[in-house]
Amino acid sequence: MLKYIKVIFCLLMLPTVMLAQTAPTVIPLWRNGAPGFENRRNEPELAKDYWVRNVHNPSLTVFLPPKDKANGTAVVVCPGGGHRLLVYTAEGIDPAKFLNSLGVTVFVLKYRLGRDTLSPYKVEVHAREDGLRAMRLVRSRAAEFGIDTNRIGMMGFSAGGEVVDMVAFGPDKTNPNAKDPIDRQNAQPNFLIQIYPGPLFVPEVVPRDAPPIFLLAANDDPCCSISVVKLLEAYRQAKVPAEAHLFTQGAHGFNMGNRSKLKSINTWPQRLADWLSDNNILEPISGVRPKVMH
Numbered sequence: 137m138l139k140y141i142k143v144i145f146c147l148l149m150l151p152t153v154m155l156a157q158t159a160p161t162v163i164p165l166w167r168n169g170a171p172g173f174e175n176r177r178n179e180p181e182l183a184k185d186y187w188v189r190n191v192h193n194p195s196l197t198v199f200l201p202p203k204d205k206a207n208g209t210a211v212v213v214c215p216g217g218g219h220r221l222l223v224y225t226a227e228g229i230d231p232a233k234f235l236n237s238l239g240v241t242v243f244v245l246k247y248r249l250g251r252d253t254l255s256p257y258k259v260e261v262h263a264r265e266d267g268l269r270a271m272r273l274v275r276s277r278a279a280e281f282g283i284d285t286n287r288i289g290m291m292g293f294s295a296g297g298e299v300v301d302m303v304a305f306g307p308d309k310t311n312p313n314a315k316d317p318i319d320r321q322n323a324q325p326n327f328l329i330q331i332y333p334g335p336l337f338v339p340e341v342v343p344r345d346a347p348p349i350f351l352l353a354a355n356d357d358p359c360c361s362i363s364v365v366k367l368l369e370a371y372r373q374a375k376v377p378a379e380a381h382l383f384t385q386g387a388h389g390f391n392m393g394n395r396s397k398l399k400s401i402n403t404w405p406q407r408l409a410d411w412l413s414d415n416n417i418l419e420p421i422s423g424v425r426p427k428v429m430h
Contacts, residue, residue, distance in 0.1 A: 161198040163243075163277075165269045169193055170248065173256070181246070187217065188224040189252055194266040196243040196273065198281070199232035207239035207420045208284040209412075211329070212270050215244065216294025216389070219251040219259050226391035227293040234392060234405050235291075238418055241281050245270045247299055259336070264302040271303060272321035287417060289327040289347070294360060294389065297333020304328055304347060305339040327417060329408060330367065332360040332388055342370040348377035350411045352404060354386030379411050 169177030169192075176192040183189075196212070213235075215227035222228065224244070232242035247266035250259035257263070271288065278285045292300035309324045325347050332353040349371060353364040364380055371378035386401045393401045412418050 163196045163198065163273065165194045165196065165266060165273060170262070170266075183224070186223055186225040187221040188246060189221045189249065191222070191246050191248050191252075194248055194269075195246050196270055197228075197232075197246070199229075199236055199242040199244065200281075201236040201239045201241060205237070205239035206241065206282060207418050208282060209239065209287040209289070209417055210241040210243065210274055210278075210281070210283045211235055211289045211291050212267075212274060212325075213242055213244045214247065214267065214290065214292040214296030214299045216292070216296045216332075216334070217249070219249050219263065219295050219298075221249065221252065222246060223293065223389075223391070227296065230392045230394070231291060231293075238409055238412065239420075240412075240418070241283055243270065243274055245296075245299075247296075259298070260302070263299050264306065267299040267303040268308060268323040269318070271323040271325060272318050275321040275323075276318045287326055289329060289417070290325040291329035291331070292333055293331045293391070295334050297330045297360070297363065298336045300325070300328060300330060301333065301337040301339065305337070305342065327415075330364070332357055332390075333363045333367070334360055335363050338363050338366050339370060342367075342374040342376060344374050344376060346371070346374060346376045348415065349379075350408060351378065351380040352383075352407065353381075354383045354388070354390070354401070356385055357388040359388050377415070381407055 168174050179192045181188055181190050213228055213231050215222045215224055217223045228244040232244055235242050248257040248262040249255055250257045250263060274288055275285050290300045304325055310322050312320055314320050327347050328349040330351050351364045351367055353361045355361050368378055368380045383400045385398055390396050390401050393404045396402045
Protein backbone atom coordinates (compact mmCIF):
# COMPACT_ATOMS: atom_id res chain seq x y z
CA MET A 137 0.00 0.00 0.00
CA LEU A 138 2.84 2.39 0.90
CA LYS A 139 4.38 1.73 -2.50
CA TYR A 140 1.18 2.77 -4.28
CA ILE A 141 0.88 5.90 -2.15
CA LYS A 142 4.40 6.91 -3.14
CA VAL A 143 3.59 6.38 -6.82
CA ILE A 144 0.44 8.50 -6.59
CA PHE A 145 2.33 11.23 -4.75
CA CYS A 146 5.01 11.31 -7.44
CA LEU A 147 2.39 11.55 -10.18
CA LEU A 148 0.69 14.43 -8.39
CA MET A 149 4.00 16.25 -8.00
CA LEU A 150 5.05 15.73 -11.63
CA PRO A 151 3.27 18.80 -13.10
CA THR A 152 4.85 21.01 -10.42
CA VAL A 153 8.31 19.62 -11.12
CA MET A 154 7.86 20.04 -14.89
CA LEU A 155 6.65 23.61 -14.41
CA ALA A 156 9.71 24.43 -12.31
CA GLN A 157 12.00 22.94 -14.92
CA THR A 158 10.46 24.90 -17.80
CA ALA A 159 10.06 28.28 -16.06
CA PRO A 160 11.99 30.96 -18.00
CA THR A 161 15.20 32.32 -16.50
CA VAL A 162 15.03 35.92 -15.29
CA ILE A 163 18.26 37.95 -15.32
CA PRO A 164 18.33 41.32 -13.52
CA LEU A 165 20.09 43.96 -15.60
CA TRP A 166 22.15 44.92 -12.55
CA ARG A 167 22.95 42.46 -9.78
CA ASN A 168 22.41 45.03 -7.03
CA GLY A 169 19.63 46.97 -8.72
CA ALA A 170 19.55 49.86 -11.18
CA PRO A 171 22.21 52.53 -10.52
CA GLY A 172 20.87 55.20 -8.20
CA PHE A 173 17.78 53.14 -7.37
CA GLU A 174 19.34 50.11 -5.69
CA ASN A 175 17.10 50.54 -2.65
CA ARG A 176 14.00 49.87 -4.80
CA ARG A 177 15.14 46.61 -6.41
CA ASN A 178 13.06 44.43 -4.08
CA GLU A 179 9.77 46.25 -4.67
CA PRO A 180 7.39 43.75 -6.30
CA GLU A 181 6.09 44.27 -9.81
CA LEU A 182 2.36 44.59 -10.40
CA ALA A 183 0.95 42.18 -12.97
CA LYS A 184 -2.59 41.46 -14.13
CA ASP A 185 -4.08 39.92 -17.25
CA TYR A 186 -1.80 41.07 -20.09
CA TRP A 187 0.28 43.77 -18.38
CA VAL A 188 3.16 44.39 -15.97
CA ARG A 189 3.81 47.65 -14.08
CA ASN A 190 5.89 48.98 -11.20
CA VAL A 191 9.20 47.86 -12.67
CA HIS A 192 12.02 48.93 -10.32
CA ASN A 193 14.43 46.06 -10.94
CA PRO A 194 14.68 45.94 -14.76
CA SER A 195 15.38 42.49 -16.13
CA LEU A 196 15.57 40.13 -19.07
CA THR A 197 13.43 37.00 -19.24
CA VAL A 198 15.05 34.30 -21.36
CA PHE A 199 13.03 32.20 -23.80
CA LEU A 200 15.07 29.42 -25.37
CA PRO A 201 14.28 27.79 -28.73
CA PRO A 202 14.19 24.00 -29.09
CA LYS A 203 17.76 22.70 -29.04
CA ASP A 204 17.43 21.12 -32.47
CA LYS A 205 16.32 24.50 -33.95
CA ALA A 206 18.67 26.91 -32.15
CA ASN A 207 20.71 28.83 -34.72
CA GLY A 208 22.70 31.33 -32.66
CA THR A 209 20.53 34.35 -33.44
CA ALA A 210 19.14 36.37 -30.52
CA VAL A 211 16.58 39.17 -30.15
CA VAL A 212 15.93 41.54 -27.26
CA VAL A 213 12.16 42.21 -27.30
CA CYS A 214 10.84 45.50 -25.89
CA PRO A 215 7.06 45.41 -25.24
CA GLY A 216 4.95 48.53 -25.64
CA GLY A 217 2.48 50.14 -23.26
CA GLY A 218 3.01 53.88 -23.53
CA HIS A 219 5.74 53.82 -20.84
CA ARG A 220 2.86 53.40 -18.35
CA LEU A 221 2.86 49.62 -18.37
CA LEU A 222 4.30 46.74 -20.38
CA VAL A 223 2.03 44.72 -22.66
CA TYR A 224 4.02 41.76 -21.49
CA THR A 225 1.98 38.80 -22.75
CA ALA A 226 1.01 39.91 -26.26
CA GLU A 227 4.17 41.93 -26.99
CA GLY A 228 6.67 39.96 -24.95
CA ILE A 229 5.81 36.30 -24.48
CA ASP A 230 3.93 35.86 -27.78
CA PRO A 231 6.71 37.25 -30.01
CA ALA A 232 9.24 35.27 -27.97
CA LYS A 233 7.41 32.02 -28.70
CA PHE A 234 7.16 32.88 -32.41
CA LEU A 235 10.85 33.69 -32.67
CA ASN A 236 11.70 30.56 -30.68
CA SER A 237 9.92 28.54 -33.38
CA LEU A 238 12.42 30.02 -35.86
CA GLY A 239 15.38 28.96 -33.72
CA VAL A 240 15.96 32.41 -32.17
CA THR A 241 16.91 32.90 -28.51
CA VAL A 242 14.78 35.68 -27.05
CA PHE A 243 15.29 38.04 -24.13
CA VAL A 244 12.15 39.99 -23.15
CA LEU A 245 13.07 43.29 -21.52
CA LYS A 246 11.20 44.71 -18.56
CA TYR A 247 12.34 48.33 -18.64
CA ARG A 248 11.55 51.12 -16.22
CA LEU A 249 8.41 53.09 -16.99
CA GLY A 250 8.67 56.86 -17.01
CA ARG A 251 4.90 57.41 -17.10
CA ASP A 252 3.83 54.84 -14.52
CA THR A 253 1.99 56.16 -11.44
CA LEU A 254 4.36 58.25 -9.27
CA SER A 255 7.29 57.06 -11.36
CA PRO A 256 10.72 58.47 -10.44
CA TYR A 257 12.04 57.64 -13.91
CA LYS A 258 12.43 59.54 -17.16
CA VAL A 259 11.78 57.82 -20.47
CA GLU A 260 14.73 59.42 -22.24
CA VAL A 261 17.10 58.50 -19.40
CA HIS A 262 16.12 55.29 -17.66
CA ALA A 263 14.28 53.34 -20.39
CA ARG A 264 17.22 54.12 -22.66
CA GLU A 265 19.68 53.07 -19.97
CA ASP A 266 17.84 49.76 -19.60
CA GLY A 267 17.88 49.14 -23.35
CA LEU A 268 21.61 49.77 -23.60
CA ARG A 269 22.33 47.56 -20.61
CA ALA A 270 20.14 44.78 -22.01
CA MET A 271 22.12 44.65 -25.25
CA ARG A 272 25.43 44.66 -23.38
CA LEU A 273 24.29 42.00 -20.96
CA VAL A 274 23.18 39.66 -23.75
CA ARG A 275 26.52 40.12 -25.56
CA SER A 276 28.42 39.45 -22.36
CA ARG A 277 26.62 36.10 -21.93
CA ALA A 278 26.56 35.08 -25.58
CA ALA A 279 28.75 32.00 -25.09
CA GLU A 280 26.52 30.77 -22.26
CA PHE A 281 23.43 30.83 -24.49
CA GLY A 282 25.13 29.76 -27.72
CA ILE A 283 24.62 33.16 -29.36
CA ASP A 284 26.54 34.67 -32.26
CA THR A 285 27.57 38.15 -31.07
CA ASN A 286 27.14 39.43 -34.65
CA ARG A 287 23.48 38.38 -34.76
CA ILE A 288 21.84 40.08 -31.79
CA GLY A 289 18.85 42.20 -32.77
CA MET A 290 16.22 44.32 -31.06
CA MET A 291 12.47 44.20 -31.56
CA GLY A 292 10.12 46.92 -30.36
CA PHE A 293 6.36 47.41 -30.21
CA SER A 294 4.96 50.95 -29.86
CA ALA A 295 6.72 52.53 -26.84
CA GLY A 296 9.15 49.62 -26.92
CA GLY A 297 10.07 50.80 -30.41
CA GLU A 298 11.07 54.11 -28.87
CA VAL A 299 13.44 52.24 -26.56
CA VAL A 300 14.90 50.50 -29.63
CA ASP A 301 15.38 53.84 -31.42
CA MET A 302 17.16 55.31 -28.40
CA VAL A 303 19.55 52.38 -28.29
CA ALA A 304 20.15 51.99 -32.03
CA PHE A 305 20.48 55.66 -33.00
CA GLY A 306 21.67 57.35 -29.82
CA PRO A 307 25.18 57.80 -28.42
CA ASP A 308 27.13 55.65 -25.93
CA LYS A 309 27.25 52.40 -27.93
CA THR A 310 30.62 51.53 -26.39
CA ASN A 311 32.44 52.59 -23.25
CA PRO A 312 35.82 50.82 -23.09
CA ASN A 313 36.69 52.59 -19.82
CA ALA A 314 33.59 51.51 -17.90
CA LYS A 315 34.23 50.04 -14.44
CA ASP A 316 31.69 47.26 -15.00
CA PRO A 317 33.01 44.81 -17.65
CA ILE A 318 29.46 44.34 -18.96
CA ASP A 319 29.28 48.05 -19.76
CA ARG A 320 32.36 47.73 -21.98
CA GLN A 321 30.38 45.61 -24.42
CA ASN A 322 29.05 47.12 -27.64
CA ALA A 323 25.35 47.95 -27.28
CA GLN A 324 24.63 48.31 -31.00
CA PRO A 325 22.01 45.86 -32.34
CA ASN A 326 22.93 43.97 -35.52
CA PHE A 327 19.38 44.26 -36.89
CA LEU A 328 16.12 45.96 -35.92
CA ILE A 329 12.48 44.87 -35.96
CA GLN A 330 10.07 47.75 -35.42
CA ILE A 331 6.35 46.95 -35.10
CA TYR A 332 4.25 50.17 -35.04
CA PRO A 333 7.10 52.01 -33.24
CA GLY A 334 6.22 55.10 -31.24
CA PRO A 335 6.87 58.63 -32.56
CA LEU A 336 9.51 59.67 -30.03
CA PHE A 337 13.24 59.43 -30.80
CA VAL A 338 12.83 58.70 -34.51
CA PRO A 339 16.10 60.03 -36.01
CA GLU A 340 16.04 62.66 -38.74
CA VAL A 341 19.17 61.10 -40.24
CA VAL A 342 20.24 57.46 -40.15
CA PRO A 343 24.00 56.79 -40.29
CA ARG A 344 25.33 54.62 -43.10
CA ASP A 345 26.42 51.97 -40.61
CA ALA A 346 22.92 51.69 -39.07
CA PRO A 347 21.56 48.17 -38.54
CA PRO A 348 19.25 46.81 -41.27
CA ILE A 349 15.62 47.21 -40.32
CA PHE A 350 12.21 45.53 -40.69
CA LEU A 351 9.28 47.96 -40.34
CA LEU A 352 5.58 47.18 -40.03
CA ALA A 353 2.42 49.10 -39.15
CA ALA A 354 -1.12 49.81 -40.30
CA ASN A 355 -1.76 52.95 -42.36
CA ASP A 356 -4.80 53.81 -40.24
CA ASP A 357 -2.68 53.89 -37.07
CA PRO A 358 -2.79 57.62 -36.16
CA CYS A 359 0.10 57.24 -33.74
CA CYS A 360 2.73 55.12 -35.30
CA SER A 361 2.37 54.64 -39.04
CA ILE A 362 4.18 57.98 -39.41
CA SER A 363 7.18 56.58 -37.54
CA VAL A 364 7.48 53.77 -40.09
CA VAL A 365 7.33 56.22 -43.00
CA LYS A 366 9.95 58.49 -41.42
CA LEU A 367 12.29 55.62 -40.60
CA LEU A 368 11.94 54.16 -44.08
CA GLU A 369 12.75 57.50 -45.71
CA ALA A 370 15.77 57.99 -43.44
CA TYR A 371 17.01 54.52 -44.30
CA ARG A 372 16.52 55.13 -48.02
CA GLN A 373 18.53 58.35 -47.78
CA ALA A 374 21.33 56.50 -45.98
CA LYS A 375 21.15 53.59 -48.46
CA VAL A 376 20.89 51.08 -45.61
CA PRO A 377 18.85 47.87 -46.13
CA ALA A 378 15.22 48.27 -45.04
CA GLU A 379 11.94 46.47 -45.59
CA ALA A 380 8.61 48.12 -44.77
CA HIS A 381 5.02 46.84 -44.65
CA LEU A 382 2.21 49.38 -44.31
CA PHE A 383 -1.15 47.63 -44.22
CA THR A 384 -4.38 49.43 -45.14
CA GLN A 385 -6.17 48.50 -41.91
CA GLY A 386 -5.24 47.30 -38.46
CA ALA A 387 -5.07 50.48 -36.34
CA HIS A 388 -2.71 50.33 -33.37
CA GLY A 389 -1.79 47.55 -30.99
CA PHE A 390 -2.55 44.43 -33.03
CA ASN A 391 0.39 42.67 -31.37
CA MET A 392 1.33 39.44 -33.17
CA GLY A 393 -1.93 39.58 -35.14
CA ASN A 394 -3.45 36.36 -33.87
CA ARG A 395 -6.63 38.05 -32.59
CA SER A 396 -7.30 40.05 -35.74
CA LYS A 397 -9.96 39.18 -38.33
CA LEU A 398 -7.88 40.88 -41.03
CA LYS A 399 -5.90 38.40 -43.09
CA SER A 400 -2.96 40.75 -43.62
CA ILE A 401 -2.67 41.45 -39.89
CA ASN A 402 -3.34 37.87 -38.86
CA THR A 403 -0.44 36.60 -40.96
CA TRP A 404 2.05 39.45 -40.60
CA PRO A 405 4.61 37.43 -38.57
CA GLN A 406 5.29 35.38 -41.69
CA ARG A 407 6.56 38.57 -43.37
CA LEU A 408 9.09 38.87 -40.55
CA ALA A 409 10.09 35.22 -40.86
CA ASP A 410 10.62 35.73 -44.59
CA TRP A 411 12.80 38.78 -44.00
CA LEU A 412 14.92 37.03 -41.39
CA SER A 413 15.36 34.06 -43.70
CA ASP A 414 16.02 36.04 -46.90
CA ASN A 415 18.78 37.98 -45.17
CA ASN A 416 20.47 34.89 -43.72
CA ILE A 417 19.85 36.06 -40.15
CA LEU A 418 18.54 32.61 -39.26
CA GLU A 419 21.52 30.73 -40.67
CA PRO A 420 23.28 28.55 -38.06
CA ILE A 421 26.58 29.83 -36.72
CA SER A 422 28.47 27.25 -38.77
CA GLY A 423 26.59 28.22 -41.95
CA VAL A 424 26.38 31.36 -44.07
CA ARG A 425 27.14 34.59 -42.27
CA PRO A 426 24.37 37.22 -42.29
CA LYS A 427 24.85 39.20 -45.50
CA VAL A 428 23.35 42.42 -44.16
CA MET A 429 25.27 42.64 -40.91
CA HIS A 430 27.61 45.56 -40.26
